[in-house]
Amino acid sequence: MTCGSEYAPGLRARGFRMTPQRMAIMHVLIHSGTHLSPTEIYKKAHRDAPSLTEPTVYRTLEFLAKNGLAISSQVGNGRLVYEIAGRNHHHLICQLCGRNFEVEPEALKPMIRQLEKSSGYRFINSHVTFFGICPKCQKLKSKKGD
16 A cells, blocks of 8 residues: 555545546655655656656646645745645745744744634644744854845
8 A cells, every 4th residue: 555545535535536646746745754846746756657747746736735635835936835734834934045944833823823813714724934034144144244
């Protein structure tokens, strides 16, 4: 049994199949442990599924995100990345060097509770990206006199 097959019953319940292409892409997402661009996913999945095309990867990622199996995130410069769904976490990304710091959900719980209270929404899943300048880049910037 492959790692993506645990998601097949949920898809079938909604009238979809777990195709070999979806299985290959899910395998990459499950084992990556990080966010990947569609091109990175294509390169990794193509090894196990040589008939896979890059446009199929883009369509499949949109499908998986729409069906709650993957999460898409903007990580700056309009770049969209994907990861497997199910693990709430957030990011703080340096706008100068791109360094990525993972923010645990506990840090944002008070803000999320306040948003739920004021909006009436109930959060099911969240994935927030904050942008700033990391300490290393701040030091470099101050040394240059900017």
